[in-house]
Amino acid sequence: MTLFDEDVAVVPAPRPPVSRRTRIGLWSLTIALVSLLVMSFLPTAYVIEQPGPVYDTLGTVTNNAGDQVPLIEVNGAPTYPTTGSLDLLTVQVVGNRERTPSWFELAGAWLDPSRAIVPIDAIFPAGQSSEQRQQESTAMMVDSQEEAKAAALSQLGYQIPQSLAVQSVSSTGAAAGILQAGDDILAANGTPVSTADQLRAAIAAGQGAPLDLTITRGGQTQHVTITPTAATQPDGTTTWLVGITLGIDYKFPIDVTIQLDNVGGPSAGMMFALGIIDTLTPGELTGGHRIAGTGTITADGTVGPIGGIRQKLYGAKGAGAEYFLAPASNCNEVTGHVPSGLRVFSVSTLADSLTALDAIRTGGNLDALPTC
Numbered sequence: 001m002t003l004f005d006e007d008v009a010v011v012p013a014p015r016p017p018v019s020r021r022t023r024i025g026l027w028s029l030t031i032a033l034v035s036l037l038v039m040s041f042l043p044t045a046y047v048i049e050q051p052g053p054v055y056d057t058l059g060t061v062t063n064n065a066g067d068q069v070p071l072i073e074v075n076g077a078p079t080y081p082t083t084g085s086l087d088l089l090t091v092q093v094v095g096n097r098e099r100t101p102s103w104f105e106l107a108g109a110w111l112d113p114s115r116a117i118v119p120i121d122a123i124f125p126a127g128q129s130s131e132q133r134q135q136e137s138t139a140m141m142v143d144s145q146e147e148a149k150a151a152a153l154s155q156l157g158y159q160i161p162q163s164l165a166v167q168s169v170s171s172t173g174a175a176a177g178i179l180q181a182g183d184d185i186l187a188a189n190g191t192p193v194s195t196a197d198q199l200r201a202a203i204a205a206g207q208g209a210p211l212d213l214t215i216t217r218g219g220q221t222q223h224v225t226i227t228p229t230a231a232t233q234p235d236g237t238t239t240w241l242v243g244i245t246l247g248i249d250y251k252f253p254i255d256v257t258i259q260l261d262n263v264g265g266p267s268a269g270m271m272f273a274l275g276i277i278d279t280l281t282p283g284e285l286t287g288g289h290r291i292a293g294t295g296t297i298t299a300d301g302t303v304g305p306i307g308g309i310r311q312k313l314y315g316a317k318g319a320g321a322e323y324f325l326a327p328a329s330n331c332n333e334v335t336g337h338v339p340s341g342l343r344v345f346s347v348s349t350l351a352d353s354l355t356a357l358d359a360i361r362t363g364g365n366l367d368a369l370p371t372c
Contacts, residue, residue, distance in 0.1 A: 170243035345372075
């Protein structure tokens, strides 16, 4: 029985022609894929900000030696156990001038509300290396800790003597070889000075005349003379300089140590201050709640704005915080960007923060507190 006639040739049906629209679509897809591949290797002019680690100022941290230590440690005064947490937030930057995020990474960040795409110049100014940025960030962290100690202890009624201190001396400035880092400046031309503005005013008033300074160095009072040098500003005016950077040297009555390695910037100041107050007072400020916050602080208790507020909101929510204390000056960035389940209160001073914590702790009228 024969099923096929071997003498009959089987001719396959002809393929239908590919339409012009299909050819265009295939070429467009190929070009898009090649473009994406090429773009993944092209440098970008942006970095990504995203939520970083969260630290409880009432808890412990791992130091550079690998040991668990209290984030805030006090000697010379009674301390008290507490509950809940007062979390400080950080922002992690993805990328730098040596290695920027790819366009794929930027696309992913654009779709994620917890991350932000930022021009690289806003984080890494032109001419500044990553090492220089780290040094600057570390210096700001040290300053914020000193301001936080002063604000907290002043709030608790301690008297905090302070003096105007030399932080660094330019090797080419007028003060080179005369002043040293660590010198305390007490007076200029016989007039007491306690702020940088007062010293600048004394220098400007002399119009280049020799400046007589009374300083203390190593516990000894000395008198030195410096002749300021002139610097012409872009607008043609003349400024008189001595070539030093200044800071405030606080004389604290008790020893407060903040132990937080590898974190920089000034934005944790308010939370440091609250952690110090909670450590030095009976009971707890939090009422057992998990509370997060951010904001710079000055010795007089003023809370200032910070960067990366939206990333910190998401960092707080991810760590389980119920409430968030935000600087009033950042409220325009907060409104409309609060993660679900997180309640944000606006604060302008350390006293405002304590008022908010008291209402949370006692179950007071939270609706009466200012919000963002």
